Amino acid sequence: MISLSLPVSIIASFFLMQQFGITLNVMSLGGIALATGMVVDNAIVVLENIKRLRDQGMAVLEATVQGTSEVGMAITASTLTHIAVFLPLVFVQGISGQLFRDQALTVTFAMLISLFVAITLIPMLASLEGRSQARFKDDQSLYRGRSERGWVVRSLLTVGGILLVPFKLIFHLIAPIFKGSADVVGGLFDRLARFYDAILRFSLKNPASVIVVALVALLSASLLVPRLGFELIPEFAQNRLQVDLKFAPGTPLVKTDQQIAAIQALGKDNASVESLYAVSGTGTRLDANPTEAGENVGRLTIQLKTGASRADEPQVIDAFRAFTSQLPGLEAKFGRPQLFSFDTPLEIEIAGDDLDALKQSSGAILRKLRADQMFSDVKSTLEQGAPEVRIYFDQEKVAALGLSVRQVADQVVRNIRGEVATRYSLRDRKIDVLVRAQSLDRDSLDAVRRLVINPESERASSLESVARIVVTEGPAEIRRSNQERVAVISASANGVDLAEAALRAEQIIASETLPIGQNARVAGQSADMQASYQSLLIALALAIFLVYLVMASQFESLLHPFLILFSVPLALVGAVYALWLTRTTVSVIVFIGLIMLVGIVVSNAIVLIDRVNQLRAQGVGKFDALLQGGSTRLRPIVMTTLTTLVGFLPMALGVGEGAELRAPLAITVVGGLMFSTLLTLLLVPVLYYLIDRSPDRVNRIA
The missing domain is CATH 3.30.2090.10 (Multidrug efflux transporter AcrB TolC docking domain; DN and DC subdomains)
Incomplete structure (x- = not known):
């Protein structure tokens, strides 16, 4: 029954996607992949609660109604927290908003439909289990007789039965396997439940130990953050490299073509290169833009072999760079074909009115950048004039x-x-x-x-x-920024992340004494990265605030949502550990994963605290309510966590094309969810036990 919520939620979300003008593209399909592990969570919680009540001897219909009612508000709040997290992404500015709008809306649609399925379809199917099949009376049969309608119905039922035969055969073949594995998993879970009950009891009696462990984890993660690299968007391995060549101004087309042919011949001896394509000169001497075209420019496209790995690209670049550096007057810029329109990775803008003074200042900074091994492909707009x-x-x-x-x-x-x-x-x-x-x-x-x-x-x-x-x-070109003439020095990071290269560039600028009337600043992708990070931080704060509002309205309390939010920093700790272990740099993709974590990790705590409050409302003491609530909610929490992790695991492994865009997000979610779940099952009950001072119902009645 749980598996039905997956195709129903996904297929039904296509209708809403069409209404909002969302096409099937890489990002919307990525949203469907993200939702795959989450749309079954609500169904799991509902069905598990119904099964628990039936195991206690309750009738089928009564267990279905009461089981759905008990968790209905909890799963509604959990779904709304997911939506509260994803909706702010629609309004994020910059490249982040352009990339993830379709993905955020797709996940939102799927989660809304999964909630509807969990409180309607799943209870209906659960109520049919064990009941005799309803039969129509002979005089009311839809397919009695030989009428046209009866013939159509009989035909459809016959065709449907034939189509179901392969599925029935497959089910009978795999049923024994699943039954055996279910027994093994059930035994393991019983051991896990007993272990959790013991460690939860110890934690409630010794709360300081759990709090100390959480603080140590938080402190160690904060120390690891500076060691993580920072960039705007991860680079894509496309098995293709691009070299933009610019010879000395005035170089005739014939000589440009000869030089490019010599560079092209270098690739024939490289085992990783499959083919090379070259273009020599563009435009004419009279109508060409000297900054973008002319007889002295060219482009070389290097196609790597299919089996070439990401590690082969730096070797190929180093081989061509060593050769081009020996050619006098040649500027070579190495990179990959861009799937998105970005600025140069690193740009330094020097503003001033005096062109000669700008040449001197930019030349001094240019020499320092070229002398630093942290930068490559360094060039200036004032270095070579036309x-x-x-x-x-x-x-x-x-x-x-x-x-x-x-x-x-x-x-x-x-x-x-x-x-x-x-x-x-x-x-x-x-x-x-x-x-x-x-x-x-x-x-x-x-x-x-x-x-x-x-x-x-x-x-x-x-x-x-x-x-x-x-x-x-x-001058080859005259650039202006804010009505001021500027000289632009562009460079790429060599072996370091973009944030570290930008910091080093700022240090070089600070070491240079600029004339009066001149100023310099770091621009390019580094500036775009800072702007995107600021926008995403606002979205993260907004997501946390919206989640808090949803939970406050659900629990009719300001304290309990505050306790649940303690699972968020634990998720951030797990994400930092995962990024550090996998050597994944922080990018806007990672920030999107962090925002998603806010909605995912609080779901487990919501289900747990909601059950504890129900038990306390029935007169159970706070200590016993925490123990019973943890025991009864352990299974759905573990199951929903595992389904989400399994849904994200293929993305985290980096399988398929475009894995560089999906893997950082999945690694962030997997690491944060695993660590948060482990500590949430202990820390949230401990904090509830320490902070919640509301009297038990038994005491209030007395």
């Missing part, structure tokens, strides 16, 4: 010819770049007809100097007769 021809007009000489500077400049542009004179119609197309000087009259500096600026005059005059023409180097 060659340009500057024309300084002598206004008196231009005026003596009866012309204006504007007229002469327009004539130069028409000769070099050209002008659309007319359009040629070819079928339904319009083709521009560009008129400009022939190639011999514009392909060299001398030819430009000899350009005739007054072709209509009887006495032709050249450009050099009225202007001074010089070749110089201009």
Whole structure:
């Protein structure tokens, strides 16, 4: 019966997804995978409570009604806490919100439907167990006679029976296996229950020991946090690398292609490389953007072999980097094709009005970054300028010819770049007809100097007769931030996480004395990471607050929800341990897992405290109520925890494509849930025993 809640909840959630415009994509399917282990939790709690009452001798219908009523409010509060955790993710700003909106809504839909299934379908099926099958009277049979309706019903029942035959055969084959394993698991659980009863009794009599263990765990985890790496998004292993190449400005296309061909030949001798694709030069000398295109730029795509591992990528990068570093005037930037649009991993923006002073300041910081082994692919927007021809007009000489500077400049542009004179119609197309000087009259500096600026005059005059023409180097690009000119130094982290590289960059900036009027700051992905972390911290705090409100309305108390929230820091402790053991860096994916943990871990404590309150309302003393509540709720807590862990385990193992995006979240949830469950079963009852001062019902009556 429990297994029915899974397909019903998942399939029914597709309808709500369609209503909210959510498509089946990687993130929404990931939400379904996350919900797989959680949608059965409510059904487990309901069915286990019904079974417990039936084992005590209660009738089927009475056990079903009372069993569902006892846990109805608890599972409702538990489901609402899950929803309260996931809904804030919809409003998170930045890359986190873009990534996890579909996932959060998908899990929310599945959890809502699972609650409806747990309080309707599961009790109905449980009430049918052991009862005789209801039969229709002969005169009311839907398929009696040979009417068209009866024939259709008989056909459907026959087809349904045929389709169920394979499932019945499979069930009869595996039933003995499951029966044997169930007996073994049942015996193990009985031992676990006796052990838990003994250790809970000891903990209630010696609360200081449990509190000390929890504090030591919390302190040790806080000491491990600085050792965890921090980054924005984990890098994806795509078996593909990308190298952006930029040669010295003015390098002709032929030479660029020769150099790239030499680099490309290096990959033929590498055992990890399957193929290489190269593009030499983009655009033309006259219309290209020098920062993004031109004859001196190229791109090399390296396709690794299918069996290549993540560890092979640094080796391939090091081999190509060692070769490209020997080529003079070459800038090479290594990376992976980006699935998401991100800034450069690390950027330093130096703002100021004086371009020459900016060059000096950026050059000093650039040299320090390149000397530090923590950075790679370091380059500056002011390091290499684009060659340009500057024309300084002598206004008196231009005026003596009866012309204006504007007229002469327009004539130069028409000769070099050209002008659309007319359009040629070819079928339904319009083709521009560009008129400009022939190639011999514009392909060299001398030819430009000899350009005739007054072709209509009887006495032709050249450009050099009225202007001074010089070749110089201009800025490759001019960037502005907040209406200030900035020089941008970009770099990648080499062997360290992004947070450590950003901290080192700030230290380098602090060690450099900048002129008056200049300021520098760290930007790029590191700034995006800080903004995302701040947004997620707000979402985490909001999730905890909403969970507290839900529990406060459920228990009609401010104290009991506060006690339950003590399971949250225990979950964070377990998550830190799991991240440290698996060497997983902290990213926005991990933060999403932490937010999810808030809703997951409080569910166990809600079920436990709700049962304790029920027992105390029946007149059971506080000490005995904690013992009985822990014993009766141990099975559903363990079962729901195991189902959630099993649901997250394939993701935590990093199986399949895109595992880098799913594994950190699953590792966070698995580690936090395991550790929190172990201590929640002890710490929450101990804190309840120490802090709750409400008198027992027996004492109140007396």
